[in-house]
Amino acid sequence: MVQGLTYFLMIFFTLLAIYPLLWLIMSSFKTTTEFQINKLGLPRRWVLINYKDAWVRGKFPALIVNSIIYTSVTALATLTFSFMSGFAFSKIKNKATNTLYGSYVIGLLLTLQSIMVPLFLIVNWVGLYDTRLGVLVPYIGIAMPMGIYLGTEYIRSIPDALIESARIDGATYLGIFSRIIVPMAAPVGMTVAILTVNGTWNEFMLINILVSKDSLRSLPVGVQKFAGALTTDYGKQFAALVIGLIPMLVFYLSFRKEITKGVSAGAVKG
Amino acid sequence: MAKVQTLADNKREQQRAYWMLVLPGFLLYIFVMAFPTVFSIFLSLSDYNGGKIFGGNKINLVGLQWYKRMFADEYFYHSLKNNLLIVLVSVFGQIPLGFFLAYVLYRGLVRATDFFQTMIYLPTVISTVVVGILWKSFFSPYGTFPEIVRLFRAGYEYEINKHPMLPVLFVILWMYTGMYMIIFMANLQKIDNAVIEAARIDGASEWQTLRYVILPALSGVIVTTAILAISGSLKSFDLIFVMTAGGPANRTSVLSIYMFNKAFRGKPTYPLANAISTVMVLISFMLIALTKFVERKFGGRE
Numbered sequence: 001m002v003q004g005l006t007y008f009l010m011i012f013f014t015l016l017a018i019y020p021l022l023w024l025i026m027s028s029f030k031t032t033t034e035f036q037i038n039k040l041g042l043p044r045r046w047v048l049i050n051y052k053d054a055w056v057r058g059k060f061p062a063l064i065v066n067s068i069i070y071t072s073v074t075a076l077a078t079l080t081f082s083f084m085s086g087f088a089f090s091k092i093k094n095k096a097t098n099t100l101y102g103s104y105v106i107g108l109l110l111t112l113q114s115i116m117v118p119l120f121l122i123v124n125w126v127g128l129y130d131t132r133l134g135v136l137v138p139y140i141g142i143a144m145p146m147g148i149y150l151g152t153e154y155i156r157s158i159p160d161a162l163i164e165s166a167r168i169d170g171a172t173y174l175g176i177f178s179r180i181i182v183p184m185a186a187p188v189g190m191t192v193a194i195l196t197v198n199g200t201w202n203e204f205m206l207i208n209i210l211v212s213k214d215s216l217r218s219l220p221v222g223v224q225k226f227a228g229a230l231t232t233d234y235g236k237q238f239a240a241l242v243i244g245l246i247p248m249l250v251f252y253l254s255f256r257k258e259i260t261k262g263v264s265a266g267a268v269k270g
Numbered sequence: 271m272a273k274v275q276t277l278a279d280n281k282r283e284q285q286r287a288y289w290m291l292v293l294p295g296f297l298l299y300i301f302v303m304a305f306p307t308v309f310s311i312f313l314s315l316s317d318y319n320g321g322k323i324f325g326g327n328k329i330n331l332v333g334l335q336w337y338k339r340m341f342a343d344e345y346f347y348h349s350l351k352n353n354l355l356i357v358l359v360s361v362f363g364q365i366p367l368g369f370f371l372a373y374v375l376y377r378g379l380v381r382a383t384d385f386f387q388t389m390i391y392l393p394t395v396i397s398t399v400v401v402g403i404l405w406k407s408f409f410s411p412y413g414t415f416p417e418i419v420r421l422f423r424a425g426y427e428y429e430i431n432k433h434p435m436l437p438v439l440f441v442i443l444w445m446y447t448g449m450y451m452i453i454f455m456a457n458l459q460k461i462d463n464a465v466i467e468a469a470r471i472d473g474a475s476e477w478q479t480l481r482y483v484i485l486p487a488l489s490g491v492i493v494t495t496a497i498l499a500i501s502g503s504l505k506s507f508d509l510i511f512v513m514t515a516g517g518p519a520n521r522t523s524v525l526s527i528y529m530f531n532k533a534f535r536g537k538p539t540y541p542l543a544n545a546i547s548t549v550m551v552l553i554s555f556m557l558i559a560l561t562k563f564v565e566r567k568f569g570g571r572e
């Protein structure tokens with residue numbers, strides 16, 4: 001009895017979570033005319049025309065390429081900085097560490113909203129408005145506190161003896177970094193990369209104000225400009241939304257274990 | 271003597287390595303986060319109204335006048351109220367529901383836990399823009415929501431302006447409950463299973479185990495998630511921007527939308543926008559102080 005109720009509730013909430021998405025995908029295969037008279041049922045005829053139209057008119061190939069560039073560069077740079085700073089903060093003694101590391105930890109508490117207006121003014125002022133670099137630099141900076149926090153805490157757990165004996169054997173710090181730290185910190189690297197990819201790929205607010213050229217837009221901005229403007233042409237709108245949905249869906253289904261692990265590691269401090 | 275030399279060299283090399291590792295990232299961090307935060311406070315106290323920051327019109331400090339103006343603005347309280355509504359939805363909706371889901375999955379009360387977890391978390395990873403437009407279409411007067419209600423109540427007329435915040439709150443609940451589930455799952459897994467088994471063997475019911483063994487172990491996490499809910503509410507922007515842009519008549523605005531509108535809609539009022547963001551930073555810092563306090567009181571959350 002209780003077990004039946006538990007199953008019922010779990011299935012109910014699961015349907016609640018995924019039905020809207022299934023409905024979206026289903027509706028994207030209807031023509032707008034059909035959607036208006038048949039909003040809930042299966043398509044009578046499955047058509048691909050919405051996708052063809054949206055793909056071309058929404059300029060999706062360029063948007064996807066842009067998003068891949070922003071996301072991969074941000075993730076790589078964040079990872080590099082996180083390992084470098086994490087190594088220095090946890091394994092090399094320096095009086096500055098408290099202040100420097102502390103300021104990253106404070107950065108964990110800052111929200112993007114709180115720096116959006118000044119960042120917009122500064123990016124304009126240094127002439128990076130409407131450039132790829134003007135998007136990438138803020139993205140990396142914003143991803144860094146979490147990356148450096150997780151990186152430092154993880155690298156701290158690598159035994160000091162490993163590093164000391166490498167030093168005695170004459171290894172340089174660069175050598176230690178590339179031969180000991182990077183391979184040993186790979187698991188946390190995965191977490192940092194996943195959190196950064198997730199955050200950067202979906203980021204909308206900042207890129208929306210830092211870029212106005214079509215050719216520099218990311219996928220979310222493109223979806224918003226294209227699908228958000230179609231108030232009645234549901235077929236095309238839904239197709240555009242599905243295109244916007246697919247990359248993260250594939251990413252999530254491929255890395256769901258790592259994503260949920262990363263989120264619980266990140267959220268507690270975020 | 272030679273030994274001292276090498277030690278000094280070693281020390282120097284160590285310091286050089288330290289700064290080479292730390293500095294590039296830190297400079298970027300200052301440019302992107304530290305400086306803007308301080309600069310924001312400066313702007314909120316100034317009469318800057320666009321144009322060049324250096325070499326343009328002189329920028330004067332005008333004291334707290336923009337803060338006064340903000341606190342006298344009805345729009346500010348509208349937005350703050352909606353932020354609070356979002357917190358309430360989190361605290362009374364997402365957190366209990368997320369806990370329930372996590373508990374069922376953790377205790378293995380259903381099969382196929384992996385499937386349930388994957389599906390319930392799914393909405394969280396999707397781009398907010400996609401989610402926002404999807405639900406905006408769904409809740410539009412010509413959309414699917416009125417259609418569904420009409421299945422149960424013939425002739426239903428949907429008045430979107432009656433409670434414009436309700437769809438927004440529903441979507442927030444829909445999208446982020448999975449995140450709380452994951453956080454509770456992670457912390458439930460830290461509880462020693464032997465303790466739970468022992469309680470069960472001693473004849474404690476499922477409910478008693480939950481009440482006397484599991485919940486006390488999670489007290490710290492529950493408070494942390496509540497604080498997470500408040501900071502999440504301060505972060506909410508994309509979804510509302512896409513779904514309603516704060517309308518109709520600012521009735522679905524939150525602080526971040528209020529700030530955005532003061533900076534980027536119509537004639538920019540940068541100092542006011544920065545006063546808003548400074549207040550938002552202050553609120554989140556107060557929250558962190560609260561977290562630290564709670565952590566100490568509840569003995570941490572590990």
